[in-house]
Amino acid sequence: MTTPDPHAPVQLSGPVPFRAGGFAPRVIPLAGAATLIGLIALWQAGAMAGLIDTLFLPPPFAIATALWNLAVSGELWKHFSASLMRLAIGWSAGTVAGLALGLAVGLTTILRSPGMAVVSALFPIPKIALVPLFIIWFGIGEGSKDITLAFGVFFPTVINTAAGVDAVPRSLIRMGQSFGLSRAAIIAKIVLPGALPSILAGFRITAAIAIILLVAAEMIGADRGIGSFVLAAGNLYDTDNLMAGIVVLSLMGLAVSFVLGRLEKRLLRWR
Amino acid sequence: MSDFRATRRALGSLAGAAALAATIRPARAATKLRIGLLHTLSPAPLYLAMERGYFAAEGLEAEFRFFEAAQPIAAAAVAGDIDIGITALTGGFFALAGRGALKVIAGGLHEQKGYEGSAVLASPKAYEAGLTGIDKLGGRSFAITQFGSSFHYMLGRLAETAHFDLKSVTLRPVQEIGNMVAAVRSNQVDATIAIASMAKPLEAAGAAKIIGWVGDLVPYQITAVFAASRIISGRAQDVGAFARAYQRGVAEFRAAFLLPNPVETDRAIADIKKYVFTGDPDGARKIRGGVGWYDEGAGLDVADVTTQIRWFTEQGLVKVAVDPAEVIDTRFIPPLRQS
Amino acid sequence: MGEGSRVGLALTGISHRYRALQVLENVSLTVAPGEVTVLIGPSGCGKSTLLSIAGGLLKPDAGRVEWEGVLAPDCLNPFATVFQDFALLPWRSVAGNIGLALEHTELTKPKRAVRIAEVLELTGLADFARAWPRQLSGGMRQRVGIARALAVRPAIMLMDEPLSALDAQTRALLLDEFAALIARAGTTTLYVTHNLAEAVRLGHQIVVLSRRPGRVRAIERIDLPLGDRSPEDSDLRAIESRLWAMIRDEASAAEKEAGHDHA
Structure with a gap:
């Protein structure tokens, strides 16, 4: 047996071995959708075969039936419209205030450090813990619910707006100044449009937070609203309606995400 | 002495030693029983039973598990975290019991005519505006903990007996009993229900007005003892042991607080103070003023529980069909005699 | 198009520090109306800083910037800047x-x-x-x-390395266009670059700045009209060589100093 001599030159011929494969996963939307449908089908089958206790986990068909009944009886609209109103008011108020402070923090020295200090201190407080305080301050009417949502929306908006303003290239601002634009014109025509991508990204976050807080906000004094509906169903161990309410909340989140996606597409098509 | 005799004596000693050893075997180990209850004054008879060793005497190693609200106690029993619970019967409870997971086995607190249990409170502003009696609750706002709670039920039955329209009352679910009271004091709702130990001090302070007592209009099995179905079927003798200990506690509770010539009230207060109002200098007075009514023998008011099931079902708060016979099991403690 | 503006700039004794560094030291120069003044020098010599100061976008620690001349009626902003990163x-x-x-x-x-x-x-x-x-x-x-x-229609054009971010081929193409546009507009121009071909193609007055702290090391004049300059012109090539000799000195000395700073 001859062993190859390590010092002899090695002969090469043939194709060069390919070494750059992998690390590039492809997106297959059909696979995603099919998986979700498959899981739901499995869930339904499990319930029908008696493997899943319907008390603890209602099957998809029961949830769909509960949703249908809610829609037909008008209950769904009653709760949904009440929540929608609170979301609209609370989110808008928190967003407007957050945009204003975020801009100020991003642009002025007076407000930058104090503003960021206050926001950083108050932001981590779980809003759910503040609900009893809000009741004392604002009562159990609509006010405390709108304020809870506004509060939860305010802080991420400030942070994202300030970050967006910071991200506007200083060279663009100098360019505006060099062409004699006023401070107001620079803010309106350069800073705000430049911060818009960050602001819209922030909207995705705050919209999700608002929907999550809806349940907390509607805990006190609400006899209507998706959040209060979910709470009541949970309390009564009415798991079919509980899951139906959760599905509605989930769909609300998806709808908001879709709308924001379209908004981004339209406003940011220059990217 | 021959070898034979020595062996016999040795054997005899051995036998004696063995016989002695046999009598010094350890006592039978007590079985564990986990009892879920609200950390309030209302389960006072159980505190007495625990302090006075009645559970131990029945061979039970009873363990209290305290909860802050009624709903989780029922859920804990279903999930197996506790074996027996005592709390308010709510819509949620019947939804679980209706599916076979729980059974009511004895009575607890009972709203009684002539006994000040739960009061209907009006806010100062509503009282000024004319809410001076329970029959005037129509069209007002009312604070409850949650839909399907005992407070919701009481309001519903008050509506039936005092003839006002329940649908005209705006319900405000506020989750916690503390919030109910706060809402009334601050005039954010017109009325609510609170137990005597909370209601009386409020009226004394001028923060609210008592416009009636629930028990006068609607006698009501407000709390009851229930057990997980698996415990009843698998450990019936333990449930029986619990029942006996419980009845002793109830008897001594009634003797100390409810009977015409109370005996040993101070000793009962001292035992109760180990669980509630501990260290409170005013505790004795609060206990005296706040204890509720327990029926003799802790019998369950079956007729009222049946009414509760009917009401919750009619209101759409319980969606499963609940057969009273299936969810009540009175073999451990005889039901209340219906007069 | 009406008569253009005729404005000149006079910079006197400009000194400026940036953080711990003395970036410019006692720089004085005049920019004649209608002419292109090119500022060249090694990296870090403060040419862009000087441009900002000349344009009123940066306040110098010492020295004066003055302008003198006539603004045309159709001038909408006295200054206009062209940026390296296009802005x-x-x-x-x-x-x-x-x-x-x-x-x-x-x-x-x-x-x-x-x-x-x-x-x-x-x-x-x-x-x-x-x-x-x-x-x-x-x-x-x-x-x-x-x-x-x-x-x-500015009175003064400030151009901060406008072609530096482009590849060599684009740069060469644009250079000719720039020359044509600047010549046509006839505006007073201050042009910063480190590229000698640009300096020689566009500048009437070429100011060589020394390494940091930037001082005026030399000033070359080229009076040939921009339209008449060709790359093959030997005089222009000679000027370019002279400029390169000066800048190479400054650049290699700057590099050695930077090495000592980091050692």
């Missing part, structure tokens, strides 16, 4: 970017449109009025930059 707003079209410089002036909307069309024609961008910056090559983007600058 275009990505969310506005080409026409919109040029419009940004005009919107706050007294021009009405239709007049603005006329002005924009004019400069687009001048810079060969007439077909790209509605394009987004991201759709344009580097060279095109800089054409937008100069179109924007020309649109305000």
